[in-house]
Amino acid sequence: MTEPVKKPKLTKKQKRRIKAAILHVVLIIASFGFVFPFLWMLFTALKTPAELLQGFQQFFPSDPQWGNFVKAVTSIPFFMYLKNSLIIVVLVVTGTLFSATTAAYAFAKLRWKGRDKWFLVMLATMMIPIQVILIPTYIMYSYLGWLSTRLPLIVPAFFGGGAAFYIFLLRQFFKGIPKELTESAIIDGANHLQIFFKIMLPLSKPALLTVALFTFMATWNDYFGPLIFLSNPDHWTLAIGLRSFQTQFGGRYDLMMAASILIMLPTLLLFFFAQKSFIEGITFTGIKG
Amino acid sequence: MKSENTSSIKKLKKQENIIGYLFASPWLLGITLLGAFPILASLYISFTTYDMISAPTFIGLKNYIILFTNDTIFWKSMWNTVYHVMISVPLGLVTGISLALLLNNKIKGMSVYRTMFYLPNVVSIVAMALLWMWLFQPNFGVINELLSPIYKLFNMEPLQWYQSASTSKITLILMGMWTAGGSMVIYLAQMQDIPVSLYESAEVDGANWIQKTIHITLPLMTPSIFFNFIMGIIGGFQVFTIAYIMTNGGPSRSTYYFAYYMFDKMMTDHSMGMASAMAWILLIIILIITTFALRLNKRVVYLGEES
Incomplete structure (x- = not known):
């Protein structure tokens, strides 16, 4: 008696989980789109002028140029x-x-x-x-x-x-x-x-x-x-x-x-x-x- | 005894009237001297030629006539602005509502996502413009790098974004979508005010997610959609700073918006009469659209049970 009732319940739960997982994937991609410009801004700020021109090949700054912040502050x-x-x-x-x-x-x-x-x-x-x-x-x-x-x-x-x-x-x-x-x-x-x-x-x-x-x-x-x-x-x-x-x-x-x-x-x-x-x-x- | 009472009540009321005006007086002074007076003054100035050196000369409707009949830049700037409004407002509505619909599910970490979507709204517009100039930079920018496989696939030249007259307006509109999280927060709050019982009874009737969205969520959200629509139009007609920083109105005046032309008339040419005429044209356009929208609003917007 109980078994046929239980089964659809389980699949419903599974369905909900799959839905939630898909939703999270979509949301993570979307929020990455909103946040990525900030990250790229930070990476750019820490790069050397030569690294600027290499785009994704040099995704992270190899040697963070913290001095750029000093330069930015002192040049104006x-x-x-x-x-x-x-x-x-x-x-x-x-x-x-x-x-x-x-x-x-x-x-x-x-x-x-x-x-x-x-x-x-x-x-x-x-x-x-x-x-x-x-x-x-x-x-x-x-x-x-x-x-x-x-x-x-x-x-x-x-x-x-x-x-x-x-x-x-x-x-x-x-x-x-x-x-x-x-x-x-x-x-x-x-x-x-x-x-x-x-x-x-x-x-x-x-x-x-x-x-x-x-x-x-x-x-x-x-x-x-x-x-x-x-x-x-x-x-x-x-x-x-x-x-x-x-x-x-x-x-x-x-x-x-x-x-x-x-x-x-x-x-x-x-x-x-x-x-x-x-x-x-x-x-x-x-x-x- | 009785008359004494009423007279003392009258006295109190009189007193409260005075105190009310006193409390409101800073704002009342502001709204008259820095609000109503300038609006009327700009209407008068719009009927004159005035360069702030010699006294204004009354010339009637001449400024308006010149703008409408003998000024191609005026029409160019008007077209640029209408184009901007007509695309950015609907696109902004769709983006904001879509984001809100995504977040309007009972999922973990909702407030974290909300924060990330909202974040661009706290950025200064100058910083935002500089950032997107770099992202859209045609040769070394990230966006063209991301799109390079597509360019290769279709054997096409990389887009020049804000540096080409054919894509500059769209580029600025797309950039603006970065701040769609601002309206999303408003939509989301209204969505979460919708009683769960409505959805439950729809589910009993076998409605799926799309049907629930179309028949429950969206109709009940019309007040905030309307609010963002009006604010979007008012803001869109005043678009200026982003073009001033990124493109200087170019290339070949493709991002020379109405407010930009007005700014030049005022700050560069010192033709205060012409600039005031443009300001009044802008005000009238916005008034017409909002009145029209308010009429429509009465028919379309759901105002709750009490009304």
């Missing part, structure tokens, strides 16, 4: 670019956190005239191409004498520039914080500033981390903003500096890859350490947005 004002990138990133992250949290609190927890209309305006700004605001702001900054400074990249962050996604994300997060908490605080005589600093912000650490991470990555990697607004080479960021590297060392892919790796390193490390809040943030904006 690397540390000046690094300092500039850090100045801009730190201030933009600070500014974005300030403007996004205050606006999100207003949208999530306060009732004021026109709030819902402004919220729609905020969502609509996500669809507007930056080119439309670029020229007048460029002219404005030129009149203010800001084009020779870093201000055009920093000041907008304190006024919610490019922060629509983050405001939306934080607003949803704030809305999830129970009303009872804020209401009882009001009964105890707390004002909104106290509620904001002592209840909302401490309870929203994961969302704040996500916003900070996203802003860090976007600003660190930004090319277009610095290209337009940083006219003074002493203010150039790493992204712009890397491009000047390309014009200087056109064919030296070993050095270009070494420099590129150095620029990618902070964002890659950040991603690995904070992967969870990262992926959650993306799926959040994608699904609920």
Whole structure:
């Protein structure tokens, strides 16, 4: 009686195993396609110029040229670019956190005239191409004498520039914080500033981390903003500096890859350490947005 | 007593109104001074000639007329951009959805695969451009080396990728697929929100994987597909940096995109009026497409039980 029942069960299990095995093979091939460019980048960075031309015949660097990284760093004002990138990133992250949290609190927890209309305006700004605001702001900054400074990249962050996604994300997060908490605080005589600093912000650490991470990555990697607004080479960021590297060392892919790796390193490390809040943030904006 | 109560409630409401505006004020200031004002200003500038040295002169629709009727580069850049959008957006959707479907199986190591697929998205676009210039390098690049057996088999010359006008646009599009993991993460999250019971009852009815995908997974994923579609179009019409670094818009202007031409009008020629007209053309194109898509959205997209 039991045998004919058992047999198909076993084959079903086997079938599932075969399916899983095929799936893994496909996934391994696919992920190799995504990861291989990184590996090849690293191998290239460690090769000699002669080895560069041999392709797969010299798959691994025979004698890793760690000196390429030194050369990449010393042949451009690397540390000046690094300092500039850090100045801009730190201030933009600070500014974005300030403007996004205050606006999100207003949208999530306060009732004021026109709030819902402004919220729609905020969502609509996500669809507007930056080119439309670029020229007048460029002219404005030129009149203010800001084009020779870093201000055009920093000041907008304190006024919610490019922060629509983050405001939306934080607003949803704030809305999830129970009303009872804020209401009882009001009964105890707390004002909104106290509620904001002592209840909302401490309870929203994961969302704040996500916003900070996203802003860090976007600003660190930004090319277009610095290209337009940083006219003074002493203010150039790493992204712009890397491009000047390309014009200087056109064919030296070993050095270009070494420099590129150095620029990618902070964002890659950040991603690995904070992967969870990262992926959650993306799926959040994608699904609920 | 009662009137006192209502008046104090009114007072509280008034107070909250003021506090609301105060909290929103940094953003409100930003959206007016750095958002609404520039948009309107660029509309005005688009009706002028303005080189930032002498005052702007009002010339009506002349910039638009010149662009549309007497500027072959404008049309060339427009065509390049439309080509880019029309291929890269559908290809990106298919790649992202396929990756998500692959990962949407209960298998070990799913998050490891997900990480690997997502990784290219954290790379700076400059580093990405330099890397792919090396991979696609016609003589010493890995990609032509991988394809060399095929070249030999068909007795053909190796492709010149970004260095030839006939393949440059496609090369940049293919490169862009490296970041398809970004949309995949969104699809995947939505797929995993689909109730298992739906699949189970389909299995009872004898549905196979393809039928389940077509009749359950894909229809329930339409909100995120729509989101990525819109974002893909908006981003695609603004394609610039990758061409600026890899090809300088060439060869023979084959990757000279709309945003690139606008950049040159602004930063090289300082024709702020012309550049603003182009910016407004871009805005209107994006508005038309999104409105059209939103209309379609109402008919096609599954919005859940509540609506």
